[in-house]
Amino acid sequence: MTQSADQAPEAARHPQFPMRRTCPFSPPREYAELRRDEPVSHATLKVNGKPTWLVTTHEHVKKVLGDARVSSNLKLPGYPHQFHIPEEMLRQVRLMLLSMDPPDHTAQRRMLIPEFTARRVKEMRPRVQEIVDERIDAMLATGGPVDLVSALALPVPSLVICELLGVPYEDHQQFEEWSANMMNHDLSPEEYGASVAGLDAYLDKLVTMKENAPGDDLISRFIEKNREEQIADHIDIVTMARLMLVGGHETTANMISLGVLALLEHPEHREAITNDPALLPGAIEELLRTFSISDSGTARVALEDIDLDGTVIRAGEGILALNNSANHDEAVFQNPDTIDIRRKEARSHLAFGYGIHQCIGANLARVELEVVYGTLLRRIPGLRLATPLEKLRFKDDAMVYGVYELPVAW
Structure with missing residues (x-):
């Protein structure tokens, strides 16, 4: 027997999303209950009271994100928005890469992929190292305590x-x-709209300048390629630039802070990495899995009826494929709420998403994390928290999880 939204219990009985993390190193406790009792379940969005489906197991999250019968188009009526987006803005918004479906997504992503290949990112590594060293030099000159978020992570x-x-x-x-x-x-819708409008106005001027006088940078190269490909207009390029700029620093900044916090709170892992730097790449995968900071960035809408082991998601209904829940699925990760930097299956995490929308900047993020963690452990071996863990403010109100300040000393 199958279940669908029109057979759902009353909305009052549905859990509200997002759910709060009670421990910074673990997902919301409700996720384990959902995986066990109702892995494909109804929920209500706190921001607007609208219904959505929550998909919580590793297997089902991969199925949804790899299914051509789901759409990322945020203009579709059933899309599970998590912000107070003004209706007028939603009608006029230009879709960005994350919210495009093929063939538009395929064409734009193909133009951007050369900027983020493993080879290209490897060429960038010396400059990343210079930047990290400069910031740590400034930290050491200050003498501490300092806020690691503003001094290094951001x-x-x-x-x-x-x-x-x-x-x-x-x-x-x-x-x-x-x-x-x-x-x-x-x-509020007004505050959200003003922020988007402000950033777009800034990038509009920047893109116009590069259209007239291209430089040696990603936006200029995209403009030059587009003169031949003709897949984007000026507003599309502004929207692409917004995604690259916001996504390129928000996520990595939060992972730097949280990863450092985890290593400070688990000195046995920090000591192991210091003694054997070869453990660092695997440790990064485990930290990415543990925090899964962009938990609900995988919003989708069903284009057709989709059956997930007897539960039917109807065409037009919204879906949140929760990678934080998937990354703590006991069927894939043994003792998932324990940080294990030697975990062999850590690379199976879905922190960067899955399928055609998997994070295009994953290679760059990994290099930045490796350089930051490795350099920080080497250059400031006495690093410690300057305030108790329980006094830190975590980003429970944000789309990307993190910590607002991370006071450290040495």
Whole structure:
């Protein structure tokens, strides 16, 4: 017997999404209950009271994200929005890569892939190392305590993505503020709309400048390729630049902070990596799995009826394929709530998504994390928290999980 939304219990009985993490190193406790009792379940979005499906097992999340019968188009009526987006903006919004379906998605992604190949990222590594060393030099000169978020975690990926895109870093405070606002579930429609409009106006001027005088950067190269391919207009390029700029620093910045916090709270892992740096790449995969910071960034809409082991998601209904739940699925990861930097199956995580929308910047993120963690452990071996863990403020109100400040000393 199958179940569908029209047979669902009353909305009042549905859990609300998002659910709060009670421990920074673990997913919301409800996820384990859902995987066990109702792996494909109904929920209500806190932001607007609309219904959605939650998909919580590793197997089902992969199935949904790899299924051509689901859409990423945020303009579809059933799309599970998690922000107060003004209706007028939603009608006029230009789809970005994350919210495109083939063939538009295929064409734009093909033009961007050369910028993020393993070979290209390897060429960028020396510059990433320079940036990290410069920021740590500044930390050491200050003498501590310092906030690791503002001193290291945020500046490193911001500088890297600015140089890659050709965005002036001197404008970072303004675009970081817009970006942070755009990640906040609690912002009003007016505040959200103002942040998007502000960033787009800034990027509109930048893209126009590069259309007239291209440089040696990703946006300029995209513009030049597009003169031949003709797959995007000016607004499309502005929208692409917004995605690259926001996505290129928000996610990595939060992973830097949380990863450092985990290593400080688990000195046995920190000592093991210090004694054997070859453990670091595997440790990064385990930290990515553990935190799964973009838990609900995999919003979809069913284009056709989809049967997941007897539960039917009807065409037009919204889906949240929760990678944080999938990454703590006991069927794939033994003792999933334990950080194990030697975990052989860690690379099976879905923290970067899965399928055609898997994060295009995953190679760059891994290099940034490896350089930051490795350099920090080597250069500041006495690093420690300067405030108790329980006093830290975590981003429970944001689309991308993280910590607002991370005071450290040495």
